[in-house]
Amino acid sequence: MAFLDARDLSKSFPSGTGTRHVLRRVSLSVEAGEFVSIVGAMGSGKSTLLSLLAGLTTPDSGEIRVAGEPLTGIRPDAAYVFQNYSLLPWFSALENVRLAVGAAFPDLSRDEQRAKARETLERVGLGNALARRPAQLSGGMRQRVALARAFATHPRVLFLDEPFGALDALTRETLQQDLAEMCRSDRSDRSDRSDRSDRSDRSDRSDRSDRSDRSDRSDRSDRSDRLIGENVNVSNVSNVSNDSNDSNDSNDSPGVTTIMITNSVEEAILLSDRIIPILPGPPATLGSPILVDLPHPRSASQLAHDEQATQVRAHVVATLTAALKRPALSSTHQTGATVGRAWSGSPARP
Amino acid sequence: MLKRIANMGLPLVGIALALVAWWAASRYVPDLPSPLRTWEESKLYILEPLAKRGEMDQGIVLLAYYSLLRVARGFLLGIAIATPLGFLLGVSPALTRMFDPIMQILRPISPLAWLPLGLVIFQQSEPAALFAIAVCSMWPTVINTMMGVRSIPQDYWNVAKVLRLSRTTTFLRIIVPATLPYMFTGYRLSLGIAWLVIVASEMLTGTPGVGGFLWQEYNSLVYAHILLAIVTIGLIGFTLDRLMAMAEHKLRAV
Numbered sequence: 001m002a003f004l005d006a007r008d009l010s011k012s013f014p015s016g017t018g019t020r021h022v023l024r025r026v027s028l029s030v031e032a033g034e035f036v037s038i039v040g041a042m043g044s045g046k047s048t049l050l051s052l053l054a055g056l057t058t059p060d061s062g063e064i065r066v067a068g069e070p071l072t073g074i075r076p077d078a079a080y081v082f083q084n085y086s087l088l089p090w091f092s093a094l095e096n097v098r099l100a101v102g103a104a105f106p107d108l109s110r111d112e113q114r115a116k117a118r119e120t121l122e123r124v125g126l127g128n129a130l131a132r133r134p135a136q137l138s139g140g141m142r143q144r145v146a147l148a149r150a151f152a153t154h155p156r157v158l159f160l161d162e163p164f165g166a167l168d169a170l171t172r173e174t175l176q177q178d179l180a181e182m183c184r185s186d187r188s189d190r191s192d193r194s195d196r197s198d199r200s201d202r203s204d205r206s207d208r209s210d211r212s213d214r215s216d217r218s219d220r221s222d223r224s225d226r227l228i229g230e231n232v233n234v235s236n237v238s239n240v241s242n243d244s245n246d247s248n249d250s251n252d253s254p255g256v257t258t259i260m261i262t263n264s265v266e267e268a269i270l271l272s273d274r275i276i277p278i279l280p281g282p283p284a285t286l287g288s289p290i291l292v293d294l295p296h297p298r299s300a301s302q303l304a305h306d307e308q309a310t311q312v313r314a315h316v317v318a319t320l321t322a323a324l325k326r327p328a329l330s331s332t333h334q335t336g337a338t339v340g341r342a343w344s345g346s347p348a349r350p
Numbered sequence: 351m352l353k354r355i356a357n358m359g360l361p362l363v364g365i366a367l368a369l370v371a372w373w374a375a376s377r378y379v380p381d382l383p384s385p386l387r388t389w390e391e392s393k394l395y396i397l398e399p400l401a402k403r404g405e406m407d408q409g410i411v412l413l414a415y416y417s418l419l420r421v422a423r424g425f426l427l428g429i430a431i432a433t434p435l436g437f438l439l440g441v442s443p444a445l446t447r448m449f450d451p452i453m454q455i456l457r458p459i460s461p462l463a464w465l466p467l468g469l470v471i472f473q474q475s476e477p478a479a480l481f482a483i484a485v486c487s488m489w490p491t492v493i494n495t496m497m498g499v500r501s502i503p504q505d506y507w508n509v510a511k512v513l514r515l516s517r518t519t520t521f522l523r524i525i526v527p528a529t530l531p532y533m534f535t536g537y538r539l540s541l542g543i544a545w546l547v548i549v550a551s552e553m554l555t556g557t558p559g560v561g562g563f564l565w566q567e568y569n570s571l572v573y574a575h576i577l578l579a580i581v582t583i584g585l586i587g588f589t590l591d592r593l594m595a596m597a598e599h600k601l602r603a604v
Contacts, residue, residue, distance in 0.1 A: 080512040
């Protein structure tokens with residue numbers, strides 16, 4: 001079963017006299033470790049869809065399951081990056097990240113939280129701007145802080161809401177590369193399970209005393225179940241073997257699962273394993289997913305000439321522009337089913 | 351250079367013109383002392399600002415000190431009630447709907463009306479004065495804090511939601527810092543009102559302070575001292591407002 005599975009999501013908002021149906025019966029599924037981009041024009045309902053998937057808002061109808069359990073709110077292992085950075089202006093870059101670390105790992109001491117925050121900020125190249133307030137940072141640097149804030153909590157799912165939409169073209173490109181780099185290194189981090197510090201993070205996470213605890217634990221027992229099924233020595237199912245098992249379990253040690261919305265086809269091709277066009281409504285619907293089976297690392301200049309990239313680009317653009325010309329209703333009904341059908345099989349792993 | 355002279359000089363010209371107007375008025379109103387006579391009769395109080403000759407017969411700084419102390423206590427009492435109230439009303443629309451009418455009715459009531467009620471309740475002039483100051487001065491803080499909480503951008507609420515911050519953390523790390531500039535605007539307005547109320551309450555209760563002094567000197571027919579008290583009240587009010595504005599500005603700069 002897919003890591004994230006959304007079925008028949010509908011969402012409408014009251015508007016003036018009546019209701020505006022933003023999404024109707026939208027379905028999609030995302031595999032663990034996959035990077036999926038939802039691409040569409042402004043005002044097409046992308047943000048609404050993302051906030052539903054993240055648990056920020058609840059759908060009028062439909063169901064979302066993440067890691068097998070129904071989504072009831074924002075998951076403790078999820079991180080969200082907003083288009084407008086959403087940093088707290090009264091805190092330094094370090095404290096902005098520390099706040100997230102503190103919420104995710106309350107058992108760490110302040111110093112440990114700060115060290116973790118500093119380490120992540122250094123990873124995004126902000127080691128010399130730790131004490132600066134957001135107002136003293138450029139747009140690109142602010143979004144780096146926002147990325148650091150997201151990655152510092154070692155999320156399993158990452159939601160990106162047009163993360164580079166407010167940046168100039170050059171800054172945008174370097175940040176896209178950084179993001180790709182971070183997702184990749186996250187992937188290899190996780191496959192390298194002998195890493196001690198990572199393991200302690202994990203136990204910290206499960207030590208949390210709130211609801212998150214339960215989800216983590218059930219997740220874990222889920223794993224042990226599978227382990228038994230796989231005929232691995234049952235007596236080994238302890239906390240430690242669980243950790244090492246983590247990588248066996250899905251055989252390719254998935255890194256962070258990422259769902260990004262964007263209006264840039266280039267950005268989607270550069271970063272994604274799969275692109276899902278969102279067709280403007282209202283209500284908006286999803287087009288068939290398009291696989292981006294290109295090796296990593298990718299670069300914008302290389303993609304400009306790559307044949308497959310060109311095909312993907314043409315496909316996505318054609319789907320989106322066709323939808324713009326077509327009256328909204330014609331595409332409404334089949335889409336939910338279309339996505340389900342078109343998407344069978346596992347994501348391409350480079 | 352010319353502009354700097356103008357910036358420095360024009361306020362002085364304004365003050366000079368006001369003194370001229372005062373002097374002119376004093377020529378037509380027999381009981382109104384001229385600026386010069388006011389100075390002559392008041393200089394004892396100004397040149398010996400810390401002298402204590404009797405209950406009311408004290409140096410002007412000492413009198414101002416009593417008034418400021420009373421204002422500080424009343425003001426602190428007022429904002430100690432008003433700030434949490436403002437947060438509550440800001441967070442809960444239901445509470446706002448519940449208390450808005452009563453607030454709108456209580457807000458325009460003059461300190462002169464509250465003071466007798468305070469005397470009835472507390473039987474003593476000092477707590478009654480504090481009561482009047484607190485009740486009159488708290489409204490700007492309540493309203494500004496409430497507005498501050500309401501105008502916290504959705505972005506910050508989203509951050510709290512996404513990071514799954516606890517209630518306490520959300521309050522201390524997001525709501526309070528985001529509201530602080532509004533709160534301080536409220537504090538500044540509240541302090542201004544508290545300073546207005548002090549004079550009225552001292553006059554009614556006859557307690558030592560700038561207002562009490564003013565009333566007593568009126569009763570003793572020393573009209574120059576009324577003017578001395580008025581100028582003092584104005585200068586102190588101005589200074590308080592400047593200080594609060596500076597604090598407010600510092601917070602907004604963040």
